[in-house]
Amino acid sequence: MEIFKSRYRHLLRSYLKESSEKALYQAQLFSRKSILQQISPEEIISLHSEALKEIFPDIQEEVLLSFDFLLEVMVDYGLAYQEHQSMRDQQF
Amino acid sequence: MEIFKSRYRHLLRSYLKESSEKALYQAQLFSRKSILQQISPEEIISLHSEALKEIFPDIQEEVLLSFDFLLEVMVDYGLAYQEHQSMRDQQF
Numbered sequence: 094m095e096i097f098k099s100r101y102r103h104l105l106r107s108y109l110k111e112s113s114e115k116a117l118y119q120a121q122l123f124s125r126k127s128i129l130q131q132i133s134p135e136e137i138i139s140l141h142s143e144a145l146k147e148i149f150p151d152i153q154e155e156v157l158l159s160f161d162f163l164l165e166v167m168v169d170y171g172l173a174y175q176e177h178q179s180m181r182d183q184q185f
Numbered sequence: 186m187e188i189f190k191s192r193y194r195h196l197l198r199s200y201l202k203e204s205s206e207k208a209l210y211q212a213q214l215f216s217r218k219s220i221l222q223q224i225s226p227e228e229i230i231s232l233h234s235e236a237l238k239e240i241f242p243d244i245q246e247e248v249l250l251s252f253d254f255l256l257e258v259m260v261d262y263g264l265a266y267q268e269h270q271s272m273r274d275q276q277f
Contacts, residue, residue: 121258
């Protein structure tokens with residue numbers, strides 16, 4: 094997970110610097126790898142919030158707090174996704 | 186979608202005011218409804234970013250920009266989730 098964390102931070106930093114299509118493409122590649130590694134959508138929200146905290150040390154505390162809410166909303170999406178994984182495993 | 190947008194903003198605002206378990210529980214209920222309405226995880230990211238922009242008009246532009254990256258990462262999770270929905274529909 095630590096590798097994903099620093100990779101995400103690195104990619105996000107590049108995106109904020111360049112705002113290029115190439116940097117967005119890196120986001121897609123990251124996403125595919127994280128899905129393969131069974132990283133849940135709520136873990137992605139955590140990665141994002143932690144990366145923002147490190148990239149912007151003066152970010153408003155309330156903005157960071159808002160991610161707890163977003164994370165809670167994502168939990169059910171994570172469950173639906175896990176169900177998808179197990180249904181797929183049963184099919185093959 | 187407009188109803189979801191204003192509902193999300195309202196719930197997020199309540200959460201930031203109270204930081205209570207009750208407000209987090211509202212996030213869960215919102216999530217279940219949005220899953221039933223086939224709102225994708227990347228649409229949730231959009232809702233969050235738009236809500237932050239309205240709640241914090243002075244939020245750093247780069248923080249908002251970071252959501253474009255997060256959204257791109259979520260797209261594949263959304264596809265996996267759609268696949269889950271269609272597999273479930275086939276089973277019933």
